[in-house]
Amino acid sequence: MILSPDDWLAIWLTLKLATVVTLLLLLVGTPIAWWLTGTGSWLKKPISAIVTLPLVLPPTVLGFYLLITLGPNGPIGQLTLAAGIGLLPFTFAGLVLGSMIYSLPFAVQPLQQAFEAIGRGPLEAAATLRASPLNVFFTVALPLARPGLITAAVMSFAHTVGEFGVVLMIGGNIPGATRVLSVQIYDHVEALEYGQSHWLAGALLLFSFLVLVLLNLMKRDSSS
Amino acid sequence: MTISACLQLTRPEFVLNVDLNLPSSGVTALYGASGSGKTTLLRCIAGLERECRGTLQVKDETWQDEGRFLPTHQRRIGYVFQEANLFPHLDVAGNLDFAARRSQTADSRNRAGVIELLAIGHLLTRGVEKLSGGERQRVAIARALLSSPQLLMMDEPLASLDAARKSDIMPFLERLHTELDIPILYVSHAFDEVARLADHLVLLDQGKAIGAGPLDEVCTRLDLPLAQRDDAGVVIDAVVSAHDREYHLMRLDFAGGSLHAGLKDLPLGSRTRVSIQARDVSLALSCPTDSSINNRLCATIVDFTETHHPSQLLTRLDVAGTILLARITRRSRDQLGLNVGQQVWAQIKSVALVG
Numbered sequence: 202m203i204l205s206p207d208d209w210l211a212i213w214l215t216l217k218l219a220t221v222v223t224l225l226l227l228l229v230g231t232p233i234a235w236w237l238t239g240t241g242s243w244l245k246k247p248i249s250a251i252v253t254l255p256l257v258l259p260p261t262v263l264g265f266y267l268l269i270t271l272g273p274n275g276p277i278g279q280l281t282l283a284a285g286i287g288l289l290p291f292t293f294a295g296l297v298l299g300s301m302i303y304s305l306p307f308a309v310q311p312l313q314q315a316f317e318a319i320g321r322g323p324l325e326a327a328a329t330l331r332a333s334p335l336n337v338f339f340t341v342a343l344p345l346a347r348p349g350l351i352t353a354a355v356m357s358f359a360h361t362v363g364e365f366g367v368v369l370m371i372g373g374n375i376p377g378a379t380r381v382l383s384v385q386i387y388d389h390v391e392a393l394e395y396g397q398s399h400w401l402a403g404a405l406l407l408f409s410f411l412v413l414v415l416l417n418l419m420k421r422d423s424s425s
Numbered sequence: 426m427t428i429s430a431c432l433q434l435t436r437p438e439f440v441l442n443v444d445l446n447l448p449s450s451g452v453t454a455l456y457g458a459s460g461s462g463k464t465t466l467l468r469c470i471a472g473l474e475r476e477c478r479g480t481l482q483v484k485d486e487t488w489q490d491e492g493r494f495l496p497t498h499q500r501r502i503g504y505v506f507q508e509a510n511l512f513p514h515l516d517v518a519g520n521l522d523f524a525a526r527r528s529q530t531a532d533s534r535n536r537a538g539v540i541e542l543l544a545i546g547h548l549l550t551r552g553v554e555k556l557s558g559g560e561r562q563r564v565a566i567a568r569a570l571l572s573s574p575q576l577l578m579m580d581e582p583l584a585s586l587d588a589a590r591k592s593d594i595m596p597f598l599e600r601l602h603t604e605l606d607i608p609i610l611y612v613s614h615a616f617d618e619v620a621r622l623a624d625h626l627v628l629l630d631q632g633k634a635i636g637a638g639p640l641d642e643v644c645t646r647l648d649l650p651l652a653q654r655d656d657a658g659v660v661i662d663a664v665v666s667a668h669d670r671e672y673h674l675m676r677l678d679f680a681g682g683s684l685h686a687g688l689k690d691l692p693l694g695s696r697t698r699v700s701i702q703a704r705d706v707s708l709a710l711s712c713p714t715d716s717s718i719n720n721r722l723c724a725t726i727v728d729f730t731e732t733h734h735p736s737q738l739l740t741r742l743d744v745a746g747t748i749l750l751a752r753i754t755r756r757s758r759d760q761l762g763l764n765v766g767q768q769v770w771a772q773i774k775s776v777a778l779v780g
Contacts, residue, residue, distance in 0.1 A: 329504035331527040
């Protein structure tokens with residue numbers, strides 16, 4: 202076998218991380234996107250900027266601040282210590298949190314676009330038919346935003362799979378806990394194991410390519 | 426009068442400010458040019474405009490006052506949007522069920538009856554994308570009815586349809602008028618729709634209600650812009666009282682007398698509406714027996730008013746209690762020596778059935 206057990210461990214960890222992050226991001230990102238779509242609040246612009254920030258921020262900067270905040274002297278770190286959870290950096294949970302923040306715009310933006318595309322018509326119609334706002338969300342908005350939901354899931358998953366900087370900053374390089382695929386490739390290259398790197402890098406390249414092809418196919422389906 | 430609406434809404438470049446009492450039965454048309462605020466007023470009553478201020482009382486419920494804004498989903502309304510707004514993720518039956526499931530009353534209008542009323546039984550399993558414009562509006566009306574509203578609102582339901590589709594839907598709207606016992610608020614900028622459907626009229630102009638009342642009353646108020654239109658006229662309720670098959674005519678009785686119109690497929694005794702435009706009415710001092718015009722009514726001149734044509738006057742005529750409008754030249758008035766209170770003969774060149 203060309204791939205070592207460590208490689209397989211990294212692949213498994215990466216898939217686990219991406220799955221957990223995607224599910225959690227859909228749960229967190231959907232209400233944020235829904236709120237951003239409907240609100241007239243002055244908070245919309247700042248919140249929107251914060252959600253988009255990970256898109257432009259270098260992952261190392263994001264990772265650095267996460268390391269500080271989650272660390273023993275950071276506010277969240279003290280909170281998790283007080284709650285008996287321990288410290289999040291260099292754990293899988295810490296990686297999940299970091300990845301969620303890092304991939305947040307990839308979930309929120311397609312969802313927000315999908316919600317905006319519905320327009321106010323069907324939502325107002327539902328309200329005149331006695332559907333409460335929560336009911337409108339679940340029975341009209343969510344079903345109509347399905348293409349956006351799928352895009353958000355695929356993008357979040359793919360983006361988490363390809364993550365490197367944030368992981369390295371807050372996760373380090375612990376096999377089976379925080380050593381994900383991209384870090385594994387980095388290690389191989391450092392050790393001049395180009396053959397191994399090729400296999401993993403090639404697999405990631407193919408994966409990313411297939412994801413984008415899939416997304417394009419789905420977009421064509423929903424627009425026809 | 427059981428809907429009382431005193432509502433204000435301020436937008437950049439537009440202010441809605443109305444104080445209205447609307448009847449609790451029949452069709453009330455909100456009529457005006459585009460931009461007059463008729464749709465905005467309807468949306469305010471539906472609770473779809475959160476910035477709307479004022480008070481709104483519907484029957485014995487307060488929907489809005491200073492400290493209270495009943496959200497849309499708690500107002501017992503049915504709302505038919507201009508663009509139907511059916512749910513694209515549901516088929517026709519799904520759209521109807523959406524409404525029926527959320528209807529609060531036990532005696533909710535029976536589904537089969539509504540489906541029959543709007544003749545949409547054959548469409549139930551169809552996706553809403555595959556409906557024609559007219560079918561879409563019928564489904565939207567059925568959906569609104571299935572939520573068992575206390576008040577049905579329609580926002581230009583015909584505006585997005587072409588002329589042929591409009592005349593397809595019109596009979597259904599007329600059936601609603603006769604078969605439903607709930608008040609209907611009907612927004613339109615097309616006077617022919619108003620003439621066919623409305624019992625009451627609210628005339629809106631630049632966010633203000635400049636006239637409100639029974640249709641015939643508002644139509645014949647000379648101080649309102651309706652009377653200044655080229656097609657100004659009156660709409661009269663009438664009953665088919667005789668068929669004249671030889672000449673292909675039928676006699677229509679109304680409160681002030683009877684008229685003849687072209688024979689239509691209407692049984693004796695059926696109710697209809699006729700529209701008589703002011704420009705089709707001329708006056709004579711004696712009963713003209715040598716005229717080709719069939720319809721002659723003895724009338725009393727109520728008053729005269731100027732029109733925007735310097736040569737023309739508009740006059741109101743009282744035909745045994747029914748008011749007609751006639752447009753004559755100022756020259757004719759002076760030559761015939763017409764005065765208020767004088768008895769004249771009104772010759773009506775054209776009587777159009779509108780309902």
